[in-house]
Amino acid sequence: MSAGLVVLYAGAGPSDVFVLDFDGVVVDSEPEITASAFEAAALHWPDLFSDSVLDVGNRKAQLREAMRTVRPVLVRGFESMVMLRMLLRDPRCPATRDAILNRWSEELPRSLSYWGESADELTQIFEAVRNDWMNSRTESWMALQVPYDGVTSALAATPFPVFIASSKAAHRVSALSSAVLGLELPPDSPRLFASLLPPEEKKAEALRIIARQQVCASPATRLHFVDDRLDTLLAVRQVPELAARWNLYLADWGYNTAEERAAAAREPGIRLLQLQDFNGMLAPPPRAS
Numbered sequence: 001m002s003a004g005l006v007v008l009y010a011g012a013g014p015s016d017v018f019v020l021d022f023d024g025v026v027v028d029s030e031p032e033i034t035a036s037a038f039e040a041a042a043l044h045w046p047d048l049f050s051d052s053v054l055d056v057g058n059r060k061a062q063l064r065e066a067m068r069t070v071r072p073v074l075v076r077g078f079e080s081m082v083m084l085r086m087l088l089r090d091p092r093c094p095a096t097r098d099a100i101l102n103r104w105s106e107e108l109p110r111s112l113s114y115w116g117e118s119a120d121e122l123t124q125i126f127e128a129v130r131n132d133w134m135n136s137r138t139e140s141w142m143a144l145q146v147p148y149d150g151v152t153s154a155l156a157a158t159p160f161p162v163f164i165a166s167s168k169a170a171h172r173v174s175a176l177s178s179a180v181l182g183l184e185l186p187p188d189s190p191r192l193f194a195s196l197l198p199p200e201e202k203k204a205e206a207l208r209i210i211a212r213q214q215v216c217a218s219p220a221t222r223l224h225f226v227d228d229r230l231d232t233l234l235a236v237r238q239v240p241e242l243a244a245r246w247n248l249y250l251a252d253w254g255y256n257t258a259e260e261r262a263a264a265a266r267e268p269g270i271r272l273l274q275l276q277d278f279n280g281m282l283a284p285p286p287r288a289s
């Protein structure tokens with residue numbers, strides 16, 4: 001292959017390339033994670049999470065509301081079981097919510113060891129419940145996954161290459177993309193970077209790999225990374241090679257707190273993005289001629 005051909009090909013690259021986080025950017029999966037956590041908790045801690053306990057007062061609805069509040073700090077699915085159990089006694093307790101939101105990296109291992117539980121075992125239970133639900137009651141499982149307003153049509157209309165970078169398992173992102181977004185994304189698609197855990201490290205790695213692909217080869221191609229987790233964006237920004245190439249955005253409609261959004265607005269190199277502007281970036285309205 002001649003060098004000239006490569007240059008010609010690189011020069012014809014797209015004007016923009018997008019890398020999108022999935023949960024909290026494209027799809028609101030919180031209702032599903034919480035519903036799966038209720039099922040898994042009832043299986044593993046039947047005395048604590050029986051219907052007779054949850055039916056008292058408005059306990060289940062209060063727990064659902066509390067789980068939405070603490071969702072910004074959740075990284076791995078099983079953590080929802082731990083949050084649920086911590087919130088069980090009093091879902092409205094501000095001290096418990098604050099402890100989860102502000103000190104999750106300490107509270108998580110502390111709770112596990114206090115209860116004599118292991119992260120591995122809870123992960124197995126949680127993931128088994130989810131897989132079983134997804135496979136055997138697919139329709140009700142998919143109904144708990146809600147694409148954010150306008151995102152489905154923006155993704156369908158976008159003229160730009162779009163990659164997904166998610167901590168979710170590939171088979172799950174793939175099934176959801178197809179069922180909820182109408183977007184065919186096979187588990188082995190080169191556009192799908194899945195199971196990126198811990199996100200701070202693995203998403204930075206994914207961005208490095210994507211930036212080296214032919215589709216990003218032209219220096220004129222603008223690269224955009226949209227995530228709803230501030231820690232992930234801060235980790236990416238710390239890598240000079242990535243900070244120089246990627247535009248970083250915090251999705252303000254996703255799972256983050258008011259404090260994180262305010263912090264993002266102050267951070268150089270990170271932009272706070274609103275849903276409408278996101279949709280407009282993906283699928284710009286045709287210019288009047």
Ligand SMILES: [Mg+2]
Nearest residue numbers: 021023024228
């Ligand atoms: Mg996310």
